[in-house]
Each structure stands twice: as C-alpha cells, then as structure tokens.
Amino acid sequence: MTVTTFANVIARYVFNDNLLWALELTTYLFAWLVIFGASYAVKMTAHLGVDAVALRFSRKTQRILALIAVAACIAYAGMMLYGAWEYWSKFFYKLAFLEVEDVPFPHWIQTLFGLVEDGEPRYERLPRYIPYFILPFGLTLILFRFLQIAVGIFKGDLTMIIASHEAEELVDEARAAHDDTGASGSSPSQGAGR
Amino acid sequence: MSAVILFALVIALLTIGVPIAVSLGLSSLVILLVFSNDSLASIAGKLFESMEHYTLLAIPFFILASAFMSTGGVAKRIIRFAIAVVGHMRGGLAIAGVFACMLFAALSGSSPATVVAIGSIVIAGMRQVGYTRDFAAGVICNAGTLGILIPPSIVMVVYAAATDVSVGRMFLAGVIPGLIAGGMLMVGIYVAARVKGLPAEDWKGWREILVSAADAFWGLMLIVIILGGIYGGVFTPTEAAAVAAVYAFLIANFVYRDMGPLKNVAWRKDGEGLLTAVLRNIAAIVIGFVPACVHPETKRTLLEAGRLTIMLMFIIANALILKHVLTTEQVPQAIAGAMLDFGFSWWTFLIAVNLLLLVGGQFMEPSGLIVIVAPLVFPIAIQLGVDPIHLGIIMVVNMEIGMITPPVGLNLFVTSGVAGMPVMAVVRAALPWLGILAIFLVLVTYVPWISTYLPTSLMGPEMITTH
Amino acid sequence: NCDDGEIVIKFSHVTAAQGHPKGEAAALLAERVNDKMNGKACMEVYPNSQLFNDNKVLEAMLLGDVQMAAPSLSKFEKYTKKFRIFDLPFLFDNIEAVNRFQGSEGGQKLLHSMESKGLLGLGYWHNGMKQLSANKPLLMPEDAKGLKFRIQTSDVLQAQFEALGANPQKLAFSEVYGALQTGVVDGQENTWSNIYTKKFFEVQDGVTESDHGVLDYLVVTSAEWWNGLPDDVRSELKTIFDEVTDERNQMSRKINLANRQKVIDAGGTVRELDADQRAAWKKAMEPVWAKFEGDIGTDLLEAAKASNASN
Numbered sequence A: 001m002t003v004t005t006f007a008n009v010i011a012r013y014v015f016n017d018n019l020l021w022a023l024e025l026t027t028y029l030f031a032w033l034v035i036f037g038a039s040y041a042v043k044m045t046a047h048l049g050v051d052a053v054a055l056r057f058s059r060k061t062q063r064i065l066a067l068i069a070v071a072a073c074i075a076y077a078g079m080m081l082y083g084a085w086e087y088w089s090k091f092f093y094k095l096a097f098l099e100v101e102d103v104p105f106p107h108w109i110q111t112l113f114g115l116v117e118d119g120e121p122r123y124e125r126l127p128r129y130i131p132y133f134i135l136p137f138g139l140t141l142i143l144f145r146f147l148q149i150a151v152g153i154f155k156g157d158l159t160m161i162i163a164s165h166e167a168e169e170l171v172d173e174a175r176a177a178h179d180d181t182g183a184s185g186s187s188p189s190q191g192a193g194r
Numbered sequence B: 001m002s003a004v005i006l007f008a009l010v011i012a013l014l015t016i017g018v019p020i021a022v023s024l025g026l027s028s029l030v031i032l033l034v035f036s037n038d039s040l041a042s043i044a045g046k047l048f049e050s051m052e053h054y055t056l057l058a059i060p061f062f063i064l065a066s067a068f069m070s071t072g073g074v075a076k077r078i079i080r081f082a083i084a085v086v087g088h089m090r091g092g093l094a095i096a097g098v099f100a101c102m103l104f105a106a107l108s109g110s111s112p113a114t115v116v117a118i119g120s121i122v123i124a125g126m127r128q129v130g131y132t133r134d135f136a137a138g139v140i141c142n143a144g145t146l147g148i149l150i151p152p153s154i155v156m157v158v159y160a161a162a163t164d165v166s167v168g169r170m171f172l173a174g175v176i177p178g179l180i181a182g183g184m185l186m187v188g189i190y191v192a193a194r195v196k197g198l199p200a201e202d203w204k205g206w207r208e209i210l211v212s213a214a215d216a217f218w219g220l221m222l223i224v225i226i227l228g229g230i231y232g233g234v235f236t237p238t239e240a241a242a243v244a245a246v247y248a249f250l251i252a253n254f255v256y257r258d259m260g261p262l263k264n265v266a267w268r269k270d271g272e273g274l275l276t277a278v279l280r281n282i283a284a285i286v287i288g289f290v291p292a293c294v295h296p297e298t299k300r301t302l303l304e305a306g307r308l309t310i311m312l313m314f315i316i317a318n319a320l321i322l323k324h325v326l327t328t329e330q331v332p333q334a335i336a337g338a339m340l341d342f343g344f345s346w347w348t349f350l351i352a353v354n355l356l357l358l359v360g361g362q363f364m365e366p367s368g369l370i371v372i373v374a375p376l377v378f379p380i381a382i383q384l385g386v387d388p389i390h391l392g393i394i395m396v397v398n399m400e401i402g403m404i405t406p407p408v409g410l411n412l413f414v415t416s417g418v419a420g421m422p423v424m425a426v427v428r429a430a431l432p433w434l435g436i437l438a439i440f441l442v443l444v445t446y447v448p449w450i451s452t453y454l455p456t457s458l459m460g461p462e463m464i465t466t467h
Numbered sequence C: 001n002c003d004d005g006e007i008v009i010k011f012s013h014v015t016a017a018q019g020h021p022k023g024e025a026a027a028l029l030a031e032r033v034n035d036k037m038n039g040k041a042c043m044e045v046y047p048n049s050q051l052f053n054d055n056k057v058l059e060a061m062l063l064g065d066v067q068m069a070a071p072s073l074s075k076f077e078k079y080t081k082k083f084r085i086f087d088l089p090f091l092f093d094n095i096e097a098v099n100r101f102q103g104s105e106g107g108q109k110l111l112h113s114m115e116s117k118g119l120l121g122l123g124y125w126h127n128g129m130k131q132l133s134a135n136k137p138l139l140m141p142e143d144a145k146g147l148k149f150r151i152q153t154s155d156v157l158q159a160q161f162e163a164l165g166a167n168p169q170k171l172a173f174s175e176v177y178g179a180l181q182t183g184v185v186d187g188q189e190n191t192w193s194n195i196y197t198k199k200f201f202e203v204q205d206g207v208t209e210s211d212h213g214v215l216d217y218l219v220v221t222s223a224e225w226w227n228g229l230p231d232d233v234r235s236e237l238k239t240i241f242d243e244v245t246d247e248r249n250q251m252s253r254k255i256n257l258a259n260r261q262k263v264i265d266a267g268g269t270v271r272e273l274d275a276d277q278r279a280a281w282k283k284a285m286e287p288v289w290a291k292f293e294g295d296i297g298t299d300l301l302e303a304a305k306a307s308n309a310s311n
Ligand code: NA
Pocket: B104, B105, B106, B107, B108, B109, B110, B146, B147, B148, B149, B150, B151, B152, B153
C-alpha cells in the first residue's frame, strides 16, 4: 500500500513539477511513509544498530542487555508519543486556523467533515493538523511494536531489537545474483543508501 | 558538560544494542529534559520537520534509481565496456573492475550498492583468470566506496541538508576527487600487477569499445541526465533524482528488459523484418507499460527501496533532533571557542576533524554521523576559513574509509557475501588498498583545490551568508 | 550564557549575525538587554536558521520554544492578511514614507492585529526598498514581459509580476543565485543589501533602481509570554527595543546606499529610472492594489497613501 502511494507520488511529482502543492504533498507523504514505515521496521527488527559488542557476551548477559535496550526503546517511544500528542493537540485545538503553504483543501471534503458554514468552506488550504496527525498515530504504532518486541525478548523468542548485520539480506541476494549471473530473478538490491 | 553526557549516552545505548535512531533520539530527549526548558512537543515537531526537508527528498529517489539500475543488466554492460577499454593492461581485469565501479558510482548514490552490482560479477570473473580471492575482494571492496564520492551521492545530499550548502556544488566537487581516487587505485593495481606478474586480457580492438559503449549507452545516459539536468538549469537536485528514478525504471523494463513483463523478449527476433520488429516493440511497450508498473519485480524493488529509505530517514530525523539539542545547548559554539583559544589553525583543525570522523566511522552509520558532526564542525571551519564544500568532501572521504573498517563497515559485510569469504578475511584483503585511500585522504585534506576547482569555476565562489 | 533566575529570551532568525540589517539589529538588541537588564533577563540570539527557519519559527513561538523572531512581513499571511499592504507595489514612495506609516495609528494597530491568534508585534525592522534585476535591461514595464521572476511565497508579489505579464516563480532564497545563473529564473527583486551580499548582480544584466516595494521584518513575540512578564521587565524591554529599532532603522538606509555603491564598484550595472519610466512601472503595477483592498481594508490603504505626503 505504502509502495503504491510512493509510486504515485513519484509519478505525480515528475509530471506536475510546476505544481507547488504537489511538491508539498510529496514531502508530507514522504514524512508519513517514514514515520509509518518506522513502526513496520520495528516489527521486522530491521532497524540498524551495533551488535558487535553485545554478541561477545554470554547468552544470559545478551538477554539482559536486550531487555535494557528494549526498555530504552519503550522510553523513547513513550516520551515521543507524549510530545507528539501535545504537539498535535495544540494544532488541533488552539492553532486549528493554521494552514499548510500550498496543498488545497477541496470544498467537497470539507463538506463531508462538516467544515462548511453557510456555503463558505472554513479552509482554503489543508489545516496543519491533518499532515501532523501521523505524529501521534505513527508513534503509537512504534510504541506498540516495541512492546511486542519486549514480550518476544522476555519469552525468549527474540534475542535482539536490531538487524543482525543489515547486510545479510543484501548478501543473500548478491549470492543469488552471483549464482546465475545475468538477468536472474533476484530482486535488485543495494546497501542502505550509503 | 551536557555535551559529554549526551555523547556518553549515545555510545552506551549503541553498545547494548539499541537501534542507532533510538540511541540518538533518546539521548537528545534526556538532555533536553534535564538541561533545557524546551518542550517534548517541539522535539516531536522536529521529527516531522526533518522529513519535510526538500533536499532530503532526493534520497528516496536516488535509492530507487539505484535499485532499478542494480538489476544486473546495467552492471554487466558497464563491466563489458570497462574491460574493452582497460582490460588489456597488466592486471587488466582488476583495473577494469575499478573503472566499472567508477562508472557505476556515477549512476548510484550508494557504496554498498556499487560493490554488490559490480563485485558479484567481477570478483568471480577475476578468480576464473587466476587472481586470488583476497586480491579480487580487496580491490572491489575499496573501489566500491567511490559510490559516495563520485556524484550522485546520498551522503553528499545529507551533508548539504545538514549545512545548507548546495547539493549541486557538492556533486560537482566530488568529480575530480573521484577521478583521482579511482586513478590512484588503478595505478596501485598496475604496480602490484607488474610485481606479481598478474594476467592481462586480450586487446579486443576499437570495435569492441564502440559496441560495448553503445550497449552501455542507455545506462550511462543517466549520468548526463543527473549532472546535465542540474547544471543545465533544467531541474533541482531533488527533481533530478526523481527523474533518474523514473528513467531507471523505464530503462530496466523497456530497454534492457532485465525485469518486468518484457523480460527476455528480444528487440529483434531471428528472421524478423525491421518494420515488424519496430511495430511489435512499440506495441509491446505500450501494452506492457501498466503491467510493468504493477509487476511483482517492480513492487519488490519499490518495497526494498522503501525499506532502505525508511531506515535511513529515521536515523537522519533523529540525528537532526540531536543536532537541534546541540544547537540549543550551544555546544558547537563552546567547542569552537575552546578550539580557537587552544590556537587551532585550519590545518590542525582538519587533522582533528579527520580523527573525529575516522573514530566515529568505526561505529556509526555515515549519514547519521554526518548529520551530527557537520553542524558541530561547520561553524568552526567557517571561522578558520575552510571552504564548506572542501569540508564536505573531506567528510565524504572519511566516510568511505569508515565503510571498509570494522566493526561497522557495510562494504566489508557486503563484500564478504559477494566474495563468499569471512568478514575478517575481507578486512585483511582490503587493508593494503586502504593505505591508498589514506594517502588520498591526506591529499584531499591539504589540497583544497581538488575539491573546490570545479564548483568554483562553474558556479562561482561559495557564499555562506544567508538571506 | 544565562544565569539562574534570569528570564531567558530566545531570539531566532534566519540571516547572518553580521553584515545583514536584521542580524545586526538582533545582535545589538541582545547586547543592550544583557547589559542593562543583567540579573533580570538574558537574551540568546540564534542566527542562520540554527533553531528554526522562517516557516517554522512562528509555530515554535506559539509552542513556547522561542520568544522573539523577526520574519519578513509576508510570513504572517496565515495570521492576518492585513500585512499584505507592505507587499503592494509602489504604495510607498520611499523608506521615509514607510516609517511614517508604521509609526501612524494604523501601523501601530497592525502590531496588535494577531493577538487573538497568540502573536504580538513589537515593531518593524527595515531591510530596505526593493530593486528589480533581470538578465536583460529593465527600463519599461514591457521589458519584463514573459520573464521568469523569483518571488517569496506571497499572493501579492505573484499578482505584481502577473500584472507585468511576467512569470513569477516561488523559490527559496538560498537557491536564487544558482537559479539566476543557470537560467531557471530570469530575474528577481530584492534590496541592495541582499543583491550585494548574495552577489545576484554578478549573474544579472543589471539592476534597475525601481524602489517599487519594501522588504521589512516584523519583530514578533508570543502574546501569552509577553503579557505574563513582570510589568517592570516588560516596560524596560520595550524601551530598549524601541531604542534599538530607531537606531537600526536609520542605519538600514545607509547600509543599503553603501551596498548600492559596492555593486557599482564591483562592476555591476545600476540603471536609474526617469520620472516617465517610473510612472509607467507604477501604472502597470497599480491595478494590484484593488485586488487586495478587501484583505487589507480601505482605511488602512488610505492611511498608507497619505503617508507619502511629508509635512
Ligand atoms: Na555515486
């Protein structure tokens, strides 16, 4: 789903590069993609980290370290969620008049949500609290995923929060490509954009 | 004081296995709560704001372009061209490997991607003609780092976003250093080949050069689109990245046909008339366009690029939070003041920068490291009269070295997989060539001209005053 | 750094700390406050968008993370459309007229026009009058026809160039030099200070001394924070602020004239307009006024026009 959005964004962006609102919309969708995707990456334990030190310890110590680490992650997500909620609710209640720079807010959508009074839509452009909604929403998901990971580590199903060498996957794909060099079915891959 | 605690916290969290992004974000939050009266709300806002950054929007597009270009077919064609040009020299296949890495680096913004694309083909080829596995892996592991020095470069986009210098200038600045670094590696290989008596390929003639160049043409056109587009004033770097992504998609699906619905469908079948072939291809492309957009391979590429984008951007966003806290706490100013009082000159300062980055590069992911270090050293550099573009190139070269040094060095992991050898063996294999990169770092650090000549002569002198 | 017990005032802006009218004014303000109000208040200035850019700083102010900022007037669109008056072309004859208007009852009322939304204006800081430049000579309004001009995000400025038959393009300030050089845009409008310090004249055919509009900043604070200050602190701050504002605004004219001369010394071309030419430009752009009269209010517009007559 994210992927389709992403593809749409690119298409729209490239073909309408003079439309400022398309550009702004792209940046918002980008932010949504990353914050939403970050929770998915937690679920997949795909976030990058340093495992070289932890791997040197005994299994028991590793487990304790992992529990401390996941507690830190939960603290992070909890504080961020609190801040995100404060931020968003300020925009929703007190600063609801603030609009984005360029993205229009179509009349019919405003009608749908009862934002039209006496035939006059309340907004010309998208109110800021709409794009910002991803903050409390995304961080709730991130917090939830970290809690799930904590349970997993506690039960012993998981040993780490981070990808053990993010490169492993790349390497597997590279091997596949290497085995039947040429137009193989291996998915195109690359390092984390470095 | 707060700065010391901040960095100690980051390192402690990293060590116990907390994700990089969370380590950066959590440490910033703690410092903020203890030392400052900023609200948590503003930090959450920063998380969103960093992703609204127009410059950083180039990153997903470059990642995507690179993903479509990594489908084997482009790399194969580039390698063929490289072998045709330099393969007949002593150590020719290794030199061609470096040359191919340089060419691929001009299409891709990432180093590991360069290693995967070129290494998975060239290392096997080199072993077949009698090179040792160590030699082959060591060469490619090093040459692959050029992926972030030769434009386009994701690390440069990150530097530009963190310091507000122009992405276009940074890209231009990478051209001469990239050529020099590649040249130095080639010379090193040639010398080693003379000493060790390594093999040379047959000279296949000018015709092969032309034919292979024509074959690689559509891939190499991407360089022209990106650089020509930016400097010709057709589009901004972010737009160039988006165009590159779409172009790469079209080339991979419809020209090279390495993926998608037309995979393995020939441009001209045996005995087919020219007109029939033209009409059939037009029809195939028109009919195949929508299927190509929703083809499983396209989806997988998008998903993969999306995954990388998310991981990278989440790190960058949290690093930007840390940057915000550093600014609020006025840490760069404090360090700058201390350094100036200590009597640092521009060249001793650059030694300090190199050491900081080399140590940091052992543990950190390049983009995150740059976001944190750049705002720290940038103001000092300006005060000492160091050109911001020059500083950026120094940082990029340090990141290159960080990628091939343990414990965190993505090029090492990737090479180990591609060459099928243990990581420690790759470390040893890469070591002699690392020496060349180290010499190159000194050269780049103390000869600013290498970095600044192209951008200054094409775009005028860099100005740092804003508004 | 601030001592315990002092009221911390964070001032965030986007220009260089030195060499720019706004940066210098902010630095002077901080110096005076930290000197005269030592023990009571302490001002920290964050230049160069270190903390927030112009688009974010007002939100940060409403969240309580900065206390003072000085965005250009067009950044207040979302809070009140009345500030559009300062973007209207050829409304003010010169910077003295701008001064008179800002000091008038109408100008002072504007400072309080956003209080319901949480922002309070403390006063206006000048950058100066705007000049036009392009990659060809601009002497008559027809010369601008079909050219692409860089503008800030502002509906008035967009209408102004559309009235000329030109093509306005929104572009970040940091990208203007490159865009002019590569031909992404053909021209721009700015004060002498900006044209000289950003070296725009190097990549333009010449600069036409049009004085067609004003580029000013509103120093703004959070109404909640300001009204919550102890009375003595607030009045002392305001006194210092007004002094600094007067001093710096007088300087800004000198700085602009000096930068005009520096453009000429550096080999840039400066074209002056004769009375007929200026009248032609004014005639071409004036229709824009009517378009925004509804947003601004007729009274205010009349007051602004009246400020041109010095007495
Ligand atoms: Na590259």
